[in-house]
Amino acid sequence: MVLTKEEAARIAATDEPAKKKTKVSEEEDNTDLEAIQNALFSQCLCVVPESVVRRPFLGLKILHHEDAQGHCASAIANWSRNRTLMFVSAVQLLCEESIKQNARGFVCRRITDTCDALVRNRYELVNHLIELSAHSDRFVRYTAGKTLASFFIAARNHIDPRWLERLADNALSTSHPQKMSFSLDVMKRIAEWRDSEEHPLDESDHFPPSSCHFLNVRESELDSYQIKCLTVKALETKWPSIVEKFERQLATNLCRDDSGVVIFLGLWEAIISVKANLSIVDTKPFYVHLPNFVAILNSRISPIVWKHTLDLFNEVLCYGSTLALQESLAEEPCSLAHLIVRSVKDWKLLESIPFRGGSGKFGGGSGDGDKPLLKKAVLMVLKAVAVTVKETRCESSSDSSSSFSSEGEDADDDMAVIERSIREVLRQLDSCIKTLLPYHPEAPLAQWVAQLFSDQDDSLIEAMICCLDVTIGLFQRENASQDLKKVLSPSLTLAQFLRTVSYGEDVLLDLLISNETCFLLYLLKVLKYLKKNWPEFVTACKNELSDIMGVLSRLHAAIDRLINRSLFPYNITPVLKLLEKCERLYDGSDSAMPHNR
Structure with a gap:
C-alpha cells in the first residue's frame, strides 16, 4: 500500500507525541x-x-x-x-x-x-x-x-x-x-x-x-x-555437541575466526583446572574428547589455537601441583600423556609447531619465532614423559610387591620399553630446540631446560621436577642407559638454575615462601637426590660445587633466622634436615672448600 503525502504527514503527526514521550522516558x-x-x-x-x-x-x-x-x-x-x-x-x-x-x-x-x-x-x-x-x-x-x-x-x-x-x-x-x-x-x-x-590496593576506604x-x-x-557445579552440570549434556562443532571446524580448516575457538578452549581448561576446585565426578565427562584434539594439532592450525590447546593439555597434565604428589595416577591424564609421547615419537608432532607462523617444519616465516609457543610445547612434552614414567613406575612398584617374581620382571621389561620411547622423544625435543634456538650443540637437555624457562618461575620449576622424576624413575634399574642419565642430569639442572638466579639465596627463599610455584616439592626432591647420589653430584658440578653449596648454606641460615623469629609460614623441618645432611657430605668430601654461610 502506497500512502499519499497527506496520509504520511498525518501519521507522522500522530506518532510525534509518542516519540517525544519515548525520548523523554x-x-x-x-x-x-x-x-x-x-x-x-x-x-x-x-x-x-x-x-x-x-x-x-x-x-x-x-x-x-x-x-x-x-x-x-x-x-x-x-x-x-x-x-x-x-x-x-x-x-x-x-x-x-x-x-x-x-x-x-x-x-x-x-x-x-x-x-x-x-x-x-x-x-x-x-x-x-x-x-x-x-x-x-x-x-x-x-x-x-x-x-x-x-x-x-x-x-x-x-x-x-x-x-x-x-x-x-x-x-x-x-x-x-x-x-x-x-x-x-x-x-x-x-x-x-x-x-x-x-587485593591490598583495594583495602583503603572500604x-x-x-x-x-x-x-x-x-x-x-x-x-x-x-x-x-550447577554451571558445569548444565553444560555437561551439551558438551559433546559443542566439542564436535569446534573439532569439525578445526579438522576441516573451516574456522575463519579464532576468537570462538579460544573461548571454547579457555572454558575447557577452566573446568579441568585444579584451581576450579571441582570434584573428579563433576569434571570426568570433560576428559573424554581430549585425544581428538591431539590429532588436530598440525601445521594448518593457527599459533593462537596451538597455544590455547597446549595450555589445555598442560592443565590436564598438572604434574608439579598434583600428579607428582599422587600415589597412583588417574586414567585420563595417563592416556593423554601416552598419546602425546606417541605423537612426538611416531607422528613428528613437534615438526608441526608454527614457530614462525607458517606451515611445514617449524613454520616457514621469518623473524625470531614464537618462543612462548615453543615453551608451552616443551613443557607439555616433559610433562607427558614424566606422567608416562611415573605411571609405569607405580605399576612396577605394585608388581614388585607381588609374590610372583615373573610379574616384577615383566614390569622391568616394560620400563625398558618406556625408556627407549622416552630416549627418542627427548632426542627429537632436543633436536627441535637446537634447530630453533641458539643453544650450543653439545648442551644437554638438563642445561637448556633451565635456560629456556629462566623467565617463568612456575614453568621452570615444573620442568625441573619433570626431568628429576624421569631420572629417578628410569635409572633405578640396573641396566638403565647411562647416556640418557647424562642428558637428564639433575645435578646439571640444579647448577644451571642456581647460575640463572645468580646464586641468590633471597630468590630461593622467596620461592619457598610463595604459593605460586611448587619449589618446595622440587627442593625436597633434588636434595634427596643429591644425598643419594653425592659422588655423581660432586663430579658433575666440580667447578661450581663451592658456589652451589654456598647458596644452599646461606639459604639454610636465612630459614633459621626466620624460624627463630616465628616468621616462617609452614613446617620447613624436612628441608632443613636435608640441607644439613648435604652440608655434612660436603664437609666430608672436601673440607678445604670455602663456605659462605
Missing part, C-alpha cells in the same frame, strides 16, 4: 542510571530513592513479551546503544559491589535488596541479558556477558538451574553464531572465579558512608562452589 532512565552508578562508586545505594533504583528495571518487565511464534522479544533490543550499555554497566557495578562487600563481611541494605529482587527474577534480568547475545554490537555483547557472569557469582546459592540450562541451550544456537561464544564466555568466567581475599544501612553477612555466603 529514555533521558529520565539515563539520569536514573547515572545516579545509580555514581552511588555505587561510593559503595552505597541508600542515598538513592528506591523509586529511582527500581525505575530502570520496571521497563524490562512491562515491555518484555512474546511474538506470534512464541519467541521472547526484549525491550532492550529496542533501546539505543548508549542506553543499553549504561543499563548493563550499572547492573555489572551493582553485582560486583555486592561481591566485594560480601567478601568484606558487610553489604549495603539497598544493594542487597536490589540484588535480591533480581535473583527472585522479578525483572527477568537473566533472559534479557541472554537475549543480548544476539545484539549486533560486539561491545554490548561483551558487557552483557561479563554482567551475566557477575550476576551469577553475586547470586551464588540462589540460582535457578533453568537459567543455566537456557544459557547452555543458547550455546547451541544456529541462528546467531556469536551466541555460542557468548554463553561459553559467561561459563568460563564462572569456572575461573576465585573466592580470594581482597567502609560504607555513615548514612549507609549495612548488614553483616555470614562467611558461608561467600563460597562460589555451588554455582560452579
Whole structure:
C-alpha cells in the first residue's frame, strides 16, 4: 500500500507525541542510571530513592513479551546503544559491589535488596541479558556477558538451574553464531572465579558512608562452589555437541575466526583446572574428547589455537601441583600423556609447531619465532614423559610387591620399553630446540631446560621436577642407559638454575615462601637426590660445587633466622634436615672448600 503525502504527514503527526514521550522516558532512565552508578562508586545505594533504583528495571518487565511464534522479544533490543550499555554497566557495578562487600563481611541494605529482587527474577534480568547475545554490537555483547557472569557469582546459592540450562541451550544456537561464544564466555568466567581475599590496593576506604544501612553477612555466603557445579552440570549434556562443532571446524580448516575457538578452549581448561576446585565426578565427562584434539594439532592450525590447546593439555597434565604428589595416577591424564609421547615419537608432532607462523617444519616465516609457543610445547612434552614414567613406575612398584617374581620382571621389561620411547622423544625435543634456538650443540637437555624457562618461575620449576622424576624413575634399574642419565642430569639442572638466579639465596627463599610455584616439592626432591647420589653430584658440578653449596648454606641460615623469629609460614623441618645432611657430605668430601654461610 502506497500512502499519499497527506496520509504520511498525518501519521507522522500522530506518532510525534509518542516519540517525544519515548525520548523523554529514555533521558529520565539515563539520569536514573547515572545516579545509580555514581552511588555505587561510593559503595552505597541508600542515598538513592528506591523509586529511582527500581525505575530502570520496571521497563524490562512491562515491555518484555512474546511474538506470534512464541519467541521472547526484549525491550532492550529496542533501546539505543548508549542506553543499553549504561543499563548493563550499572547492573555489572551493582553485582560486583555486592561481591566485594560480601567478601568484606558487610553489604549495603539497598544493594542487597536490589540484588535480591533480581535473583527472585522479578525483572527477568537473566533472559534479557541472554537475549543480548544476539545484539549486533560486539561491545554490548561483551558487557552483557561479563554482567551475566557477575550476576551469577553475586547470586551464588540462589540460582535457578533453568537459567543455566537456557544459557547452555543458547550455546547451541544456529541462528546467531556469536551466541555460542557468548554463553561459553559467561561459563568460563564462572569456572575461573576465585573466592580470594581482597587485593591490598583495594583495602583503603572500604567502609560504607555513615548514612549507609549495612548488614553483616555470614562467611558461608561467600563460597562460589555451588554455582560452579550447577554451571558445569548444565553444560555437561551439551558438551559433546559443542566439542564436535569446534573439532569439525578445526579438522576441516573451516574456522575463519579464532576468537570462538579460544573461548571454547579457555572454558575447557577452566573446568579441568585444579584451581576450579571441582570434584573428579563433576569434571570426568570433560576428559573424554581430549585425544581428538591431539590429532588436530598440525601445521594448518593457527599459533593462537596451538597455544590455547597446549595450555589445555598442560592443565590436564598438572604434574608439579598434583600428579607428582599422587600415589597412583588417574586414567585420563595417563592416556593423554601416552598419546602425546606417541605423537612426538611416531607422528613428528613437534615438526608441526608454527614457530614462525607458517606451515611445514617449524613454520616457514621469518623473524625470531614464537618462543612462548615453543615453551608451552616443551613443557607439555616433559610433562607427558614424566606422567608416562611415573605411571609405569607405580605399576612396577605394585608388581614388585607381588609374590610372583615373573610379574616384577615383566614390569622391568616394560620400563625398558618406556625408556627407549622416552630416549627418542627427548632426542627429537632436543633436536627441535637446537634447530630453533641458539643453544650450543653439545648442551644437554638438563642445561637448556633451565635456560629456556629462566623467565617463568612456575614453568621452570615444573620442568625441573619433570626431568628429576624421569631420572629417578628410569635409572633405578640396573641396566638403565647411562647416556640418557647424562642428558637428564639433575645435578646439571640444579647448577644451571642456581647460575640463572645468580646464586641468590633471597630468590630461593622467596620461592619457598610463595604459593605460586611448587619449589618446595622440587627442593625436597633434588636434595634427596643429591644425598643419594653425592659422588655423581660432586663430579658433575666440580667447578661450581663451592658456589652451589654456598647458596644452599646461606639459604639454610636465612630459614633459621626466620624460624627463630616465628616468621616462617609452614613446617620447613624436612628441608632443613636435608640441607644439613648435604652440608655434612660436603664437609666430608672436601673440607678445604670455602663456605659462605
